[in-house]
Amino acid sequence: MLSKNTVKFIKTLHQKKYRNLEQKFFVEGEKSVLELLDSDFEVELLLVTASFLEGHQQLIKQLEAEVIIVSQKQLESVGQFQSNDSALAVAKIKVNQYFEYNQNELVIALDDVRDPGNLGTIIRIADWYGIKHLLFSSQTADFYNPKVLQSSMGSFTRVKFFYGNLAEIFNKWDCPVYGAYLGGSNVHQLTKPKPGILLMGNESNGISEELEKFVTDKVTIPGYGSAESLNVAIATAILCDNFRRMSGV
Amino acid sequence: MLSKNTVKFIKTLHQKKYRNLEQKFFVEGEKSVLELLDSDFEVELLLVTASFLEGHQQLIKQLEAEVIIVSQKQLESVGQFQSNDSALAVAKIKVNQYFEYNQNELVIALDDVRDPGNLGTIIRIADWYGIKHLLFSSQTADFYNPKVLQSSMGSFTRVKFFYGNLAEIFNKWDCPVYGAYLGGSNVHQLTKPKPGILLMGNESNGISEELEKFVTDKVTIPGYGSAESLNVAIATAILCDNFRRMSGV
Numbered sequence: 419m420l421s422k423n424t425v426k427f428i429k430t431l432h433q434k435k436y437r438n439l440e441q442k443f444f445v446e447g448e449k450s451v452l453e454l455l456d457s458d459f460e461v462e463l464l465l466v467t468a469s470f471l472e473g474h475q476q477l478i479k480q481l482e483a484e485v486i487i488v489s490q491k492q493l494e495s496v497g498q499f500q501s502n503d504s505a506l507a508v509a510k511i512k513v514n515q516y517f518e519y520n521q522n523e524l525v526i527a528l529d530d531v532r533d534p535g536n537l538g539t540i541i542r543i544a545d546w547y548g549i550k551h552l553l554f555s556s557q558t559a560d561f562y563n564p565k566v567l568q569s570s571m572g573s574f575t576r577v578k579f580f581y582g583n584l585a586e587i588f589n590k591w592d593c594p595v596y597g598a599y600l601g602g603s604n605v606h607q608l609t610k611p612k613p614g615i616l617l618m619g620n621e622s623n624g625i626s627e628e629l630e631k632f633v634t635d636k637v638t639i640p641g642y643g644s645a646e647s648l649n650v651a652i653a654t655a656i657l658c659d660n661f662r663r664m665s666g667v
Numbered sequence: 668m669l670s671k672n673t674v675k676f677i678k679t680l681h682q683k684k685y686r687n688l689e690q691k692f693f694v695e696g697e698k699s700v701l702e703l704l705d706s707d708f709e710v711e712l713l714l715v716t717a718s719f720l721e722g723h724q725q726l727i728k729q730l731e732a733e734v735i736i737v738s739q740k741q742l743e744s745v746g747q748f749q750s751n752d753s754a755l756a757v758a759k760i761k762v763n764q765y766f767e768y769n770q771n772e773l774v775i776a777l778d779d780v781r782d783p784g785n786l787g788t789i790i791r792i793a794d795w796y797g798i799k800h801l802l803f804s805s806q807t808a809d810f811y812n813p814k815v816l817q818s819s820m821g822s823f824t825r826v827k828f829f830y831g832n833l834a835e836i837f838n839k840w841d842c843p844v845y846g847a848y849l850g851g852s853n854v855h856q857l858t859k860p861k862p863g864i865l866l867m868g869n870e871s872n873g874i875s876e877e878l879e880k881f882v883t884d885k886v887t888i889p890g891y892g893s894a895e896s897l898n899v900a901i902a903t904a905i906l907c908d909n910f911r912r913m914s915g916v
Contacts, residue, residue: 535784539898548891573894606912642797642911645822649788652904655897659905662891663855 420488428496434560441511443562446497448504453572463508470504498564516580519591522613527553529629530620534559538569539651545573547658552579588632595633597625602636605660618654669737677745683809690760692811695746697753702821712757719753747813765829768840771862776802779869783808787818788900794822796907801828837881844881846874851885854909867903
């Protein structure tokens with residue numbers, strides 16, 4: 419049975435403050451929950467409808483997590499989804515772990531990307547383009563925000579990320595830093611770019627002056643019409659696509 | 668002075684039913700309002716804060732619309748923005764007008780793209796890539812939905828669109844139809860594609876069977892990782908970018 423305390427506890431996890439305090443987060447909906455159960459995240463609690471349980475008995479049997487059968491209405495009252503007839507899971511936040519740069523890898527770095535939908539979409543794009551590592555400035559949206567997880571469409575389980583001081587990291591890493599700017603080189607004319615860091619800036623202000631110093635190549639998506647700019651997630655996708663096609667992979 | 672009736676009237680325009688009945692819509696925020704005033708849309712009513720009025724006196728003087736000075740709080744109570752210290756404008760909906768296909772043009776067609784954020788983002792992408800014409804199936808989100816207009820970032824003023832039966836139009840137009848599929852030809856290997864229609868499907872179900880018959884070229888964005896799919900606006904952007912770069916423009 420779903421206790422009032424459990425309801426209250428899950429509801430606190432909507433807020434970053436409590437996620438940090440508890441070092442826990444939740445995901446909801448069939449796709450995200452199944453991806454979570456298939457990952458190396460440590461799941462502690464699983465709320466399931468009877469029909470979800472029936473459809474995934476084998477998988478759920480193997481779990482060490484506490485499993486509570488709930489109604490669709492209960493799921494919707496604790497989560498953020500308007501409609502959820504499957505499941506919601508609570509898992510442990512992973513330790514914020516620094517990683518070294520692997521030669522030949524493309525890494526995405528985000529300088530204060532604040533919108534959770536943008537961050538989630540960028541995680542999904544990274545996963546599509548086989549990018550394993552992401553760097554986030556400390557003011558970037560919280561990875562464990564339910565909207566980030568939702569818009570990543572399960573890809574949040576397949577990327578590694580580190581929140582930290584990007585200037586310090588760029589200083590240490592010996593690789594090109596491609597910065598997305600409005601007035602840089604046409605990315606369509608970049609041939610065989612070396613692997614490195616693709617740096618994307620804040621939605622309103624772009625890349626900060628502090629980080630601009632580390633940018634070795636300013637790149638731009640050529641425009642053919644009158645829009646002033648592109649959304650940061652859209653720009654990330656187009657740049658990743660150009661990098662992949664031009665690296666001949 | 669802002670009357671209760673005007674407040675009530677603008678609030679009804681949040682709903683498609685009343686927008687259709689009144690043949691009017693609203694936009695809010697500095698950027699969208701300025702783009703609207705600079706376009707061929709017929710503006711009927713303009714709510715402005717004193718500071719917005721002061722900043723744009725010349726422009727507002729030339730308007731034939733009714734202008735009402737309001738407080739930021741009033742703007743926020745009639746619109747959908749959490750924060751709006753500039754303006755909100757009510758304008759006339761344009762007649763849904765069919766257009767013929769111009770040779771050498773790339774047209775975007777949407778088969779039931781339902782999410783207003785996706786539609787608005789696609790309009791912004793079209794404007795970035797110089798695509799002037801869009802076709803929407805009748806179940807596609809409403810162009811005049813405030814969220815569509817907002818996410819188009821002003822680009823809604825620079826595209827022409829027609830809501831109608833896509834099958835009938837494809838039947839008439841003599842040009843390739845490029846359909847976005849998960850199992851089509853690698854778009855990176857498409858060289859010098861002929862201009863035509865880029866057809867994007869519904870968020871969950873893709874392109875309908877009825878329209879699949881008209882697709883001359885199934886195209887796919889190559890994936891390098893494990894994400895199952897890309898968001899429809901993201902995919903539209905990547906495909907437009909590939910078309911533009913490969914047409915040698």
